[in-house]
Amino acid sequence: xxxxxxxxxxxxxxxxxxxxxxxxxxxxxxxxxxxxxxxxxxxxxxxxxxxxxxxxxxxxxxxxxxxxxxxxxxxxxxxxxxxxxxxxxxxxxxxxxxxxxxxxxxxxxxxxxxxxxxxxxxxxxxxxxxxxxxxxxxxxxxxxxxxxxxxxxxxxxxxxxxxxxxxxxxxxxxxxxxxxxxxxxxxxxxxxxxxxxxxxxxxxxxxxxxxxxxxxxxxxxxxxxxxxxxxxxxxxxxxxxxxxxxxxxxxxxxxxxxxxxxxxxxxxxxxxxxxxxxxxxxxxxxxxxxxxxxxxxxxxxxxxxxxxxxxxxxxxxxxxxxxxxxxxxxxxxxxxxxxxxxxxxxxxxxxxxxxxxxxxxxxxxxxxxxxxxxxxxxxxxxxxxxxxxxxxxxxxxxxxxxxxxxxxxxxxxxxxxxxxxxxxxxxxxxxxxxxxxxxxxxxxxxxxxxxxxxxxxxxxxxxxxxxxxxxxxxxxxxxxxxxxxxxxxxxxxxxxxxxxxxxxxxxxxxxxxxxxxxxxxxxxxxxxxxxxxxxxxxxxxxxxxxxxxxxxxxxxxxxxxxxxxxxxxxxxxxxxxxxxxxxxxxxxxxxxxx
Numbered sequence: 001x002x003x004x005x006x007x008x009x010x011x012x013x014x015x016x017x018x019x020x021x022x023x024x025x026x027x028x029x030x031x032x033x034x035x036x037x038x039x040x041x042x043x044x045x046x047x048x049x050x051x052x053x054x055x056x057x058x059x060x061x062x063x064x065x066x067x068x069x070x071x072x073x074x075x076x077x078x079x080x081x082x083x084x085x086x087x088x089x090x091x092x093x094x095x096x097x098x099x100x101x102x103x104x105x106x107x108x109x110x111x112x113x114x115x116x117x118x119x120x121x122x123x124x125x126x127x128x129x130x131x132x133x134x135x136x137x138x139x140x141x142x143x144x145x146x147x148x149x150x151x152x153x154x155x156x157x158x159x160x161x162x163x164x165x166x167x168x169x170x171x172x173x174x175x176x177x178x179x180x181x182x183x184x185x186x187x188x189x190x191x192x193x194x195x196x197x198x199x200x201x202x203x204x205x206x207x208x209x210x211x212x213x214x215x216x217x218x219x220x221x222x223x224x225x226x227x228x229x230x231x232x233x234x235x236x237x238x239x240x241x242x243x244x245x246x247x248x249x250x251x252x253x254x255x256x257x258x259x260x261x262x263x264x265x266x267x268x269x270x271x272x273x274x275x276x277x278x279x280x281x282x283x284x285x286x287x288x289x290x291x292x293x294x295x296x297x298x299x300x301x302x303x304x305x306x307x308x309x310x311x312x313x314x315x316x317x318x319x320x321x322x323x324x325x326x327x328x329x330x331x332x333x334x335x336x337x338x339x340x341x342x343x344x345x346x347x348x349x350x351x352x353x354x355x356x357x358x359x360x361x362x363x364x365x366x367x368x369x370x371x372x373x374x375x376x377x378x379x380x381x382x383x384x385x386x387x388x389x390x391x392x393x394x395x396x397x398x399x400x401x402x403x404x405x406x407x408x409x410x411x412x413x414x415x416x417x418x419x420x421x422x423x424x425x426x427x428x429x430x431x432x433x434x435x436x437x438x439x440x441x442x443x444x445x446x447x448x449x450x451x452x453x454x455x456x457x458x459x460x461x462x463x464x465x466x467x468x469x470x471x472x473x474x475x476x477x478x479x480x481x482x483x484x485x486x487x488x489x490x491x492x493x494x495x496x497x498x499x500x501x502x503x504x505x506x507x508x509x510x511x512x513x514x515x516x517x518x519x520x521x522x523x524x525x526x527x528x529x530x531x532x533x534x535x536x537x538x539x540x541x542x543x544x545x546x547x548x549x550x551x552x553x554x555x556x557x558x559x560x561x562x563x564x565x566x567x568x569x570x571x572x573x574x575x576x577x578x579x580x581x582x583x584x585x586x587x588x589x590x591x592x593x594x
Contacts, residue, residue, distance in 0.1 A: 055104060055116055057135065058224040059468035061235035064116040065108045065132075084156050093186035094174075098153040100185075101174040104223070105132040105155070116223070120469060129172045136175035136225050143173065143227035144380050144470070144499040145506045147340055152226060173226035180220055182230050182335035183245045194219060224468075229385055229498045230335030231468045232266065234258040241266075246332045249273055249325070254333060256462070260451050263405055263475040264464045267453075268333065268388070271460035272326055277392040279322045280492055284315040284349040289575050292316045294351065313353075317492075318346035318548030319541065330388050330494050333462070342504035343497045346548065352401060352480060352489040355433055357440055360406040360479035363387050363495055364465040364472045372523070372563065373502040374510045377470040381508045382499030385466040391455035392490035398430065400444070400484035402452035403461065407475045409450050418445030430484060440482045447481035455489055470498060503544045505561050524564065524583055529557045529593045536578060537594045543569040552594075570594055 054063035089099035108115045108131065115131040118138065125139035133155060137143070154171035177185045185191055198219045224230050232241060241256040248254065248270045255269040287293040294315045317323040327347065328339045336343075363384045367375040374381030395401040409415070416424075422445045425431045434440050453461050465476045483489050500507040509523060530537055532554040542552040542560075545567055550558040552570065562568070564585035570578045581592045 052218050054218060054220045056220060056222045056233060057116060058222055058228060059231040059233050061233040065114055067107055090188050094151050094153045096187050097176055098155050098174040100177055101136050102155045108132050133172045137173035138225050141379055144382060144508055146227055147342065147506050149506065175223040175225060178222045178224065178230050178335055180222065181241050181243050182232065184335065184337045231464060232256065234261045234264055237261065243333065249276060260408055263408055263473055266462045268460040268462055272390055272458060274458045276322050276326065277458055280317060280349060281392055281490055283317055283320050287315055313351045315349045316346045317349060323347040327494060330496060334386055334496060341550065342500035345495045347492050347494055349492045352483045354486060355440060355482050357443055357482040358480040359439060359443065360477050362465065362477055372509045374508040377466055377498050382497050384495040385498040386462060386464050386496045387493055389461045389491060389493045391459045392457060392492060393455060394457050395455040395487060395489055399487045400481050401489035402447050402454050402481040403478055404447045404450050404452040404481050405478045406446045406450050407477045415449055418449050421445050421448040433484065434482060443479060444482055455491065466498065503549065503560055503562060505559055507561050524562050525589050526560050526562050526583060527557055527591045528552055529591060530554055531593055539573040540570050540578060540594065543571055
């Protein structure tokens, strides 16, 4: 007999009512009345149930596990009835994610089929944690620290559970769960609302897959291991993701359209407006700072250096009003439910004049062995995992300026070779401004034979530099095609990291604990405090060297991770330096006051 949503809901509300010392834990107290009435059928006299609930590994369009509604009654009670989860899992998102992880692990193990286990080899905790729990907890050497690490609630399963080896009850780190569109599922009422929306003729497409791999009336959840970041899971070119939970400045919902599956590249529809584009350019042109104003673009992860094959100019906007708005929208688009300044560089504004270009490169940065910061993101380190590139001018066909992914060759037998492209364009005069045999000429051949994106004002593109497991994606290798003719190209980009950058709390470091006598690698916890005693600091801002770090206005304080010899500057709202602090190698906990 097929179980209906009434029985499922009664399980949640009645069977899961736990009496603990006279205190009754009833989940209906945490469910909005409208959802309660609809799911029990009291609002319309009937209810429905999804055909199944499917689970995906992060970034994978194919489900790794599936549960039928008939199994829900027999499964949820033993998990939720534990004092450990009830009522905490109905009130706190971290406890809820721990509960949902434990529930999935137990049901997948009991199903006799796939357990959505980790596909990673040589996990350090493989002998103690297996199955789905082994996917969620990749071990301490593969779990990057996050700003909310201390708030994670360990998964506790009863002794004898198949996911933990040994007789005693064990604990491990939980997954986080998302919809296909990157909406984090953080509480019980939200999960029930997803079931409700799925039941109602799939009217909410944010929670229902629409590609060929899914069936209708089916709820899909995407599990992200502890310490990792959500990544979209494209199945085919042209596939659309409707992000109804993210809006632009005018209230339009964002949409992703898949441009490529390998590498993963997406058009972001309605990401930003032409007015926002103009405001970003105008602020950049007004910037007079030597570090933030327009100058020849540089490269490098540990120091800036001019590169002969990057001929653009760039400026930085780290804390402008529009820049901050766009940065926060980037985070919501990428699946973050909180904004972390620690996980992003500033907004980089780029200007390419005639013949300007940037040879193909990786946004992912190489790890420097002598640097304390750990950039090995496949382990517990941090690195750039996503780039959102925003175009701020129109480039007509033939004007160049495309973004090319030079390791993603166009499909088809009729695609010409690079040599053929260059020969044809030379004969037509299109390359008169480009020196024969130059690296720019070679790039143009690549731009016409590989995946490329043409700039259009207010167009935005997302691509990933990492795979979901943190490893570098070599196919994200990309470049800026030379601008041809009398044109200029404007763009800006935001790099988002999978963990905090070096100067922020919770950043991953390789040199811990530091070796004796290696004082420059000793991490210092520093606090900057604005006492409010001096009016000139009322609107102060904290900078690491010349990069904006945080608001240090009157009465505020900012905590940082830093190192001896680092220089921290206090500036006013116009960028004028008010005071500098040089970190010394004395105490591991230091405080500076203005």
